[in-house]
Amino acid sequence: MNNIVSLKWLLARMYEPDIVIVDCRFLMGKPDAGRELYEVSHIPGAVYLDLEKDLSAPIEEHGGRHPLPDIFDLTVTLSRVGISNETRVIAYDDQGGAMASRLWWLLKYLGHEQVFVLDEGYTTWVNTGFPVSSEQRVLIPAKFLANVQHTMLVEMGEVKELIGDERVTLIDSREAPRYRGEVEPLDKVAGHIPGAINRFWKDGLAESGAWKDATSQAERFADLNRDGELIVYCGSGVTATPNVIALQEAGFNKVRLYAGSWSDWISYSENPVAVGDEEKA
Numbered sequence: 001m002n003n004i005v006s007l008k009w010l011l012a013r014m015y016e017p018d019i020v021i022v023d024c025r026f027l028m029g030k031p032d033a034g035r036e037l038y039e040v041s042h043i044p045g046a047v048y049l050d051l052e053k054d055l056s057a058p059i060e061e062h063g064g065r066h067p068l069p070d071i072f073d074l075t076v077t078l079s080r081v082g083i084s085n086e087t088r089v090i091a092y093d094d095q096g097g098a099m100a101s102r103l104w105w106l107l108k109y110l111g112h113e114q115v116f117v118l119d120e121g122y123t124t125w126v127n128t129g130f131p132v133s134s135e136q137r138v139l140i141p142a143k144f145l146a147n148v149q150h151t152m153l154v155e156m157g158e159v160k161e162l163i164g165d166e167r168v169t170l171i172d173s174r175e176a177p178r179y180r181g182e183v184e185p186l187d188k189v190a191g192h193i194p195g196a197i198n199r200f201w202k203d204g205l206a207e208s209g210a211w212k213d214a215t216s217q218a219e220r221f222a223d224l225n226r227d228g229e230l231i232v233y234c235g236s237g238v239t240a241t242p243n244v245i246a247l248q249e250a251g252f253n254k255v256r257l258y259a260g261s262w263s264d265w266i267s268y269s270e271n272p273v274a275v276g277d278e279e280k281a
Contacts, residue, residue, distance in 0.1 A: 002116075002249075003104065003115075003116055003117060003245050003248060003249060004116065004117050004118075004119050004211045004245070004249070005090060005116045005117070005118060005119065006119050006120075007118065007119065007120060007124065007125055007128060007130060010043070010090055010118055011130055014043065014044065014045060015045070016088075018086060018087055018088055019087070019088045019089075019090060020047065020081065020082050020083050020087050020088070020089050020090075021043050021045055021046040021047070021089075021090045021091075021092070022046065022047055022048070022049050022081070022089060022090070022091045022092070022100075022103055023038045023042045023043065023046040023047065023048045023049070023092060023093070023122070024048075024049055024051065024055075024091050024092065024093040024099035024100045024102070024103050025037050025038060025092075025093045025094050025095070025099065025122065026050065026051040026052070026093065026095065026099045027095075028186075031050075031052055034048070034050060034051070034099075035048055035050060037094075039134065039136075040134060041126075041132040041133065041134050042122075042132065042133060042134075043092065043122070043125060043130075043131075043132065043133075044131050044132065044133040044135070045133075045137050046092075046137070047081040047082065047137055047139065049077070049081065049103060051066065051099050051102060051238065052066065054069070054074075054077050055069060055074075055099075055102055055103060055106060056068070056069055057069045057070055057073075061267060062156075062260070062264055062267045062268070063260050063264055063267075064235075064236045064237055064259070064260035064261050064262075064263035064264035064267070065186070065187075065235065065236035065263040066102075066236040066237055066238055067259075067260065067264075068106075068153075068237070068259045069106070071110070071146055071148060074106065074110070074146075075110070075144050075145070075146050078107075078110075078142075078144040079141055079142055079143055079144045080139060080141055081139055082137075082139055082140050082141065082142045083107075083112075083142055083144055084142035084143055084144055085111075085112065085143075085144060085145060086114075087114065087142065088114040088115075088116070089103070089107060089112070089114065089115040089116070090115075090116050090117075090118055091103040091104055091115065091116070091117055091118065092117070092118035092121055092122055092125070093121055093122065094121045094122045094123055095121070096121065096201075096202060096205055096209065096242070097117050097119075097121065097205070097211065097242050097245075098201065098238055098239045098241070098242055099238065100117045100118065101117055101238075101241035101242040101244070101245055102237075102238050102241050103115070104116070104117050104241065104245065105152075105241040105244060105245075105257060108149065108152065109148065109149055109152050109153065110144075110146040110147065110148060110149075111146060111147030111148065111149055112144075117211075117245065119210050119211055120208070120209055120210050121209065124209065151256070152256055152257060153256060153257055153259060154231050154256045154257065154258050155258075155260075156258070156260055156264055156265060156268065156271075159193065159231060159233075159258050159265070160271065162231070163193070163194055163195050163272075164194075164195060167225075167228050167229060168228060168229045168230075168231060169197065169224055169225070169228055169229070169230050169231070170193055170195055170196035170197065170231050170233070171196065171197060171198075171199050171230060171231065171232045171233070171240075171243060172192045172193070172196040172197065172198050172199070172233060172234070172262075173199060173200065173201040173232060173233065173234040173239050173240040173242075173243045174192075174198070174200065174201075174234050174235055174239070174262070175200050175202075176198055176200060178190070178235070179192050179196075179198040179200075180192075180198075180275060180276055180277060181273075181274075181275030181276070182275075186235055186236075186263070187235060187262060187263050187266060188266060189266040189273060190275070191273040191274055191275045192262070192273070192274055192275070192278075193233070193262070193265055193271075193272075193273075193274065194272050194273070194274040194278075195274070195278060196233075196274070196278065197278055197279055198277070198278075199220060199221070199243060201234065201239045201240065201242045201243045201246075202242075203220060204217060204220065204242055204243065204245075204246040211246075211249075212246075213249075214249045214250060214251070217246045217247070217249045217250040218250040218251060220246065220250070221246075221247060221250050221252065223279075224252070226251070226252060227254075228254065229254045229256070230247060230252060230254060230255045230256070231256050231257075231258055232244050232247070232255060232256070232257055232258065233257070233258040233260075233261040233262060233265075234261050234262065235261055235262050235263055236260075236261050236262075236263045237257065237258070237259040237260060237261045237264075240257055240258070240261060241257065244257055
């Protein structure tokens with residue numbers, strides 16, 4: 001599957017009428033920085049969607065640090081920025097594709113197929129000498145109707161029931177020290193969901209920052225059962241989404257996201273916590 005498009009691909013098509021380019025830049029801990037960067041310069045014609053204001057719901061007791069947005073609210077947001085069911089959406093960020101992948105996943109979840117993540121990101125676009133602008137696009141509303149793909153999502157209760165099921169592999173997408181429970185900069189409890197293996201999401205990128213090709217992604221997950229079910233999570237459901245893309249690129253079809261992820265899991269005090277390394281035999 002081709003979910004990633006190159007800088008040159010977008011440069012050749014950026015003014016086609018059915019394309020909406022979405023700037024998803026966002027810095028954790030600096031919630032206004034992404035929009036401020038967008039207002040200074042962005043890919044011409046791009047609209048801005050904010051991870052926390054547009055692509056997440058408000059934080060509650062459960063649901064994690066970036067709960068999934070309300071479906072109706074999200075369809076209103078997408079319609080407002082000119083995304084219809086026929087639009088080709090190109091999402092980009094400057095965070096290795098993590099924020100753009102969140103929008104990619106949400107659109108796929110709502111049944112929208114024509115959505116892609118821009119390879120390499122905004123800084124490389126600028127450094128390549130491609131055009132930028134500070135002008136904001138005049139928004140012409142469109143009509144977006146959701147066709148929710150419930151099979152893409154898994155909730156906490158089901159994850160708990162599936163722990164120990166040999167047909168299911170849990171994939172923790174965070175950095176190894178967080179997975180092992182050695183450090184935890186963001187959440188109140190360190191560790192991982194029992195039985196989960198670790199595949200750091202940034203290992204899907206080459207040293208240049210470009211996405212690895214399908215063959216290299218397949219090598220990352222060569223030990224996994226292609227007929228089994230994969231459940232991917234991270235800290236809050238954002239950086240797990242690049243791994244969802246990578247798994248699809250590698251040819252895995254049974255991939256679901258635990259959107260609440262670790263921050264939701266530990267909001268239930270009775271849930272078990274594991275530390276150290278685990279690998280599926």
